[in-house]
Each structure stands twice: as C-alpha cells, then as structure tokens.
Amino acid sequence: MSQNEQCTVDLTSKPQLREFLENERNEIERHKWIESEKAGRDLGYDAIMDWIRKYAKLYREEYINRKLKQN
Numbered sequence: 001m002s003q004n005e006q007c008t009v010d011l012t013s014k015p016q017l018r019e020f021l022e023n024e025r026n027e028i029e030r031h032k033w034i035e036s037e038k039a040g041r042d043l044g045y046d047a048i049m050d051w052i053r054k055y056a057k058l059y060r061e062e063y064i065n066r067k068l069k070q071n
Helices: 014-039 045-070
Strands: none
C-alpha cells in the first residue's frame, strides 16, 4: 500500500477487531497443531512464538489487503 492510499480497514472497531483476532488465533492454533504433530509432542508456547516470528506480519498484511478488496 502506498503512502497516499488510506487504509479503510478499521481494526479498531470491535466487530472487525474481533474477527481479525479470532481468525489469527485459528491460524496460530493450526500452526501449533501441525508443528506439534511433526515433533511428536505438544510444542505449546514455542510453536506460538514461532508463528508470530514467521507469519504474524504477513498475516496482518494479507488480512488487510483481503478486506480492502472486499470493500
């Protein structure tokens, strides 16, 4: 998104923020399950932090872009 474009996705509104956080949590839980299955044990917090380091920024950007295309 260029500096001149305005983001019309308002993640400060309760419904949109709730939807974003629920979707993000589902992605984190999915990542945790997949990585734990590969490791043969529950990775818990380590898998959560792994997702945050690897995917959180990209997820947020993709989520906002997807919402902008819907509007």
